[in-house]
Amino acid sequence: MQTEEIINHIVNWLVDYNKKSRTKGFVIGVSGGIDSAVSSVLGAKTNLPILCVEMPIHQNLAQTQRASKQINWMKENWKNVGSIETDLTPLFDAFITQMPTTDNKAKAELALINTRARFRMTTLYYFAQLNNYLVLGTGNKVEDFGIGFFTKYGDGGVDLSPIADLTKSEVFNLGRELGVIEEILTAPPTDGLWNDDRTDEEQIGATYPELEWAMEFKEETTKLSERKKEVLEIYNGLRNANLHKMTSIPVCNIPEALK
Numbered sequence: 260m261q262t263e264e265i266i267n268h269i270v271n272w273l274v275d276y277n278k279k280s281r282t283k284g285f286v287i288g289v290s291g292g293i294d295s296a297v298s299s300v301l302g303a304k305t306n307l308p309i310l311c312v313e314m315p316i317h318q319n320l321a322q323t324q325r326a327s328k329q330i331n332w333m334k335e336n337w338k339n340v341g342s343i344e345t346d347l348t349p350l351f352d353a354f355i356t357q358m359p360t361t362d363n364k365a366k367a368e369l370a371l372i373n374t375r376a377r378f379r380m381t382t383l384y385y386f387a388q389l390n391n392y393l394v395l396g397t398g399n400k401v402e403d404f405g406i407g408f409f410t411k412y413g414d415g416g417v418d419l420s421p422i423a424d425l426t427k428s429e430v431f432n433l434g435r436e437l438g439v440i441e442e443i444l445t446a447p448p449t450d451g452l453w454n455d456d457r458t459d460e461e462q463i464g465a466t467y468p469e470l471e472w473a474m475e476f477k478e479e480t481t482k483l484s485e486r487k488k489e490v491l492e493i494y495n496g497l498r499n500a501n502l503h504k505m506t507s508i509p510v511c512n513i514p515e516a517l518k
Contacts, residue, residue, distance in 0.1 A: 260429060260432055262432050262433055262435075262436040263436060265425075265429075265433065266301065266304070266433060266436060266437065269301050269421050269422070270301055270304045270305055272421070273285070273301065273302060273305050273307075273419070273421060274305050274307065276393070276419055277305070277307055277393065280393060280418075282391050282392060282393050283307070283308060283390060283391045283392060284307045284308030284309055284310070284339075284390065284391075284392045284393075285302045285305075285307065285308070285309045285310070285392050285393050285394075285395045286309070286310045286312060286383055286386045286387045286390070286392045286393070286394055286395070287299050287302060287309065287310070287311055287312065287383070287394070287395040287397065288312050288313075288314055288379055288382075288383055288397070288414075289311045289312065289313055289326045289329060289330055289342075290322060290326055290397075290451050291321070291322040291323065291324070291325030291326035291329065291443065291446070291451070292322075292325075292397075292443065292446070292448055292449065292451070293427075293430055293431060293434050293439070293443055293444065293446075293448060294397040294398065294399055294422065294430060294448075295326075295397040296329050296434060296439045296440075296443045297422055297430050297433050297434045297437060297439060298395050298396070298397045298421050298422055299311055299329070299330075299333065299395070300333065300437045300438075300439065301421050301422070301433075301437075302395050302421070303333055303336070303337040303339060303340050304337070305339075306337070306339055307339060308339050308341065308390070308392070309339060309340055309341070309395075310341045310342065310343065310386055310390065310392065311330045311333065311340060311341070311342040311343075312342070312343055312344075312345060312382065312383060312386060313326050313327065313330070313342070313343070313344040313345070314344075314345050314346075314347050314378070314379045314382055314383075315344070315346055315347065315348065316347045316348050316351045316375045316378070316379075317348055317351070317454055318451065319451065319456065321446075322449070322451050324442075325440070325442050325443055325446060328440055328442065329439070329440055329443060330342045332440055343386070345382055347375075347378050347379065347382065350378060351371075351374070351375060351378060354374065354378075355371065372410075372452045372453060373410045373411075373413055373452075375413075375452050376409075376410035376413025376414050376450075376452060377410065377412055377413045377416075379413065379414070380394075380412065380413050380414065380416040380417075384416075387418070393418040393419060394416075394417045394418045394419075395417065395418070395419065395420075395421060396414075396415075396417030396418075396419060396420035396421070396422075396423065397414065397417075397422070398414065398415065398417075398420055398422070398423050399422055399423065399425055399426060399427050399429075399430050400422075400423055400424055400425055400426050400429075400474075401426055401427055401467060401470050401471055401474060402427075403415075403420065403423045403505070404423070404505060405470060405473075405474045405494065405498060406463070406470060406494060406497035406498050406501060407497065407498065407500070407501025407502065407504040407505050408450075408459065408463065408497070408501070409504065411503070411504045414450075415504060426467070426471045426474075427448065427467035427468075427470075427471065428467065428468060428471060431444065447459075447460070448460070448467070450462075463493065463497070464493050465489075465490045465493045465494070469490045470490070470493075470494055472487075472490070473490050473491050473493075473494035473495075474494065476491065
């Protein structure tokens with residue numbers, strides 16, 4: 260993997276996109292994870308203004324500390340980096356009080372988890388419009404185009420995606436090349452949307468290397484180990500369930516004879 264060349268390619272792509280869109284810079288949510296760390300550093304390397312936004316909602320302290328440390332490190336290395344912390348916890352709590360109660364606690368919990376991501380998307384677009392910036396996405400290839408591990412109109416609501424053609428392993432390789440802080444490089448990936456320490460891989464039931472293998476697998480399954488068969492089942496099940504996130508919105512085309 261030619262990490263330095265890939266970094267330069269992405270940075271040049273971001274600069275070119277910015278020029279064509281006639282915008283002034285970028286805004287990105289920084290969570291303390293590897294994807295947002297790499298995406299934000301790539302944005303910083305354009306030398307265009309980039310606003311890093313922390314948006315905690317009942318957040319794990321370790322995650323907020325990593326995010327703050329990442330932003331401070333970036334500010335020390337790039338003068339074009341700005342930051343702001345917007346605590347969305349009061350907004351989220353107020354939203355809950357306005358929602359009807361339900362007996363289906365599991366579905367209600369998942370709905371609120373996705374609501375967190377959508378509040379963050381709305382916040383990023385507020386700052387984007389305020390400054391004429393573009394919202395940088397932080398999704399990688401496995402999440403965005405493999406299993407759909409993102410919230411529709413949440414972290415999936417962005418203007419452009421600098422790392423969406425890179426697997427998680429490749430994102431980590433870029434992170435090391437870019438000098439991302441050690442705490443982020445060694446932290447287990449998590450979406451940070453739950454009120455506990457669950458990781459992405461615990462939620463999914465497979466590791467990212469396993470998912471990357473499944474995403475590329477095109478052979479016969481007869482000689483596979485039981486674990487690999489299980490990983491394929493996990494991958495295909497999530498992919499089928501989340502295809503609606505990864506395809507264009509269905510449009511009902513009206514026959515000309517009816518118009």
